Amino acid sequence: MNPSSDSNLFELIKASNHLAYTSIIDRYWEELYRHIYSKIKNSEDAKDMVQDIFLSLWKNRLNIILNKNDSLAPYLFRSAKYAVINHFSRPGVTLADEQALSTALEAPSEIKTDDLLLVHELQNILENEVSQLPERLQRPYRLSREQDLPIREIAKTLSLSEQTVKNNISAAMSAIRFKLGKYNSEGTIIHILALAALLHHK
Template sequence: MKEIADSELLELIRQSNYPAFDELYQRYWKYIYTIAFRKLGDRDDAADLTQNVFMEFYDKRKGLIVNIPVKNYLRTAMLYKLSNYFRTKGFQEKHYLNFQHFHQHSPESDSSFDLLAKRENEMEFEEMVELIYRTIDEMPEKMKEIFLLSRTEQYSIMEMAEKLALSPQTIKNQISKALSRIREVAAKNDLTVAQVMILIWLTQP
C-alpha cells in the first residue's frame, strides 16, 4: 500500500477497501491534526476534529468527488470543521487572543464565523479557501512576505524593518496595500473584511 499513489488509494477507498483508507489516514492524519491544533490549542479537540474529518471522508466514500489533491481536500475539510467549531462553540479566550494578535484590531469574531458557516455547502467553502490562497499568492513577493510576517508571526513594524532592511514607512505602505487588496476581494465576494481575515488566519500555518 505504501507505494500506491493517492489517486489509486482513493479508487480503492470508493470500493470500501479499508486497508487503503488506513494507509491514507497514516499518510495525512498528522498534517490534518497539526492544522487543527495550531488553531485550537487543545489536543483533545484537535484529535476529535481530525477523527471527524476522516470518518466523514470514509462515510462518503462511494459518492466522493475529489477534484483536487487528496491532501488539499482533507485540509479544506478541516478548515470547514474549524469554521463550524468556532461558530458553535465561540471564541474562547485562548482562541481570541491568538486571532487578535493576527487581526491587529477588534474582529467581528463570533458573528463573522457565523456568517461564514452559513455557507453550508462544503464546495462553496472550498472555493472561498482557494480564493484566499489565490489572493495571497497573487501579492507581489515582498508584499506577501511582509503581510504574512505581520499577521501569522506577529512581527512589529520595527522588527520587520530590521529583518528585511527596509524603512518602517515602506513596511507600513506594503501592509496598507495588502489590506487594500483584501478589501477588494471582500467587496467582490460578498464578504466582510473580518471574514476574509478569519479565512486567512485559518489557512495560514
C-alpha cells in the same frame, strides 16, 4: 502507476477497502493534526476534528472527486479549514484570539464553481439572520466579519472593553448557529459560516 498513490488508494476506499482507508489515515493524520492544532491550540479538540474529517471522508467517499493532481490533500485540508472555522463558531467557544480565526482563513483554498454559486444563496440566508440580531450583537459581528476589524479597533469604535466585544461576537455566532439549526441536517450551517467567511477574506 504507483499503487500507493492517493488516487489508487481512494479507488479502493470507494470500494469499501478498509486497508486502503487506514493507509490514507496513516499518511495524513499527523499533518492534519499539526495543522489544526496550530490554529486552535487545543490537542483534544484537534484530535476529534481530525477524526471527524476522516469519518466524513469514508461516509462521503462515493461523492468525492480528487483534484487535478489526484491528491486527497486539497480535500482534507479544505475540510480542516472548515472544521477550524466551525470550531470558533460553536456555542460556548469564546473568541479569545480573533487573529486565530483570521489565520485559519489565510491558507490558500480551492473553491469550486458550485461552491461559489452556493455561497451567494447561503450569504442571503446568513444576512437575514444577522439582521435580526440585537444591535449590541449585530454591530460588533459586522465590524469583525464584514469589515475585518480587529477586536481592539472594534472595542475602540464601540467604546466597549475588548472582552465585551469578544463575548458579544461569540454570542452573535451562537445565536446565528441556533437560528440556522433547521439547516443542520445537510451540514449547511458549516457552509454558511465557512464559505461566507472565505468569500469575505478573498
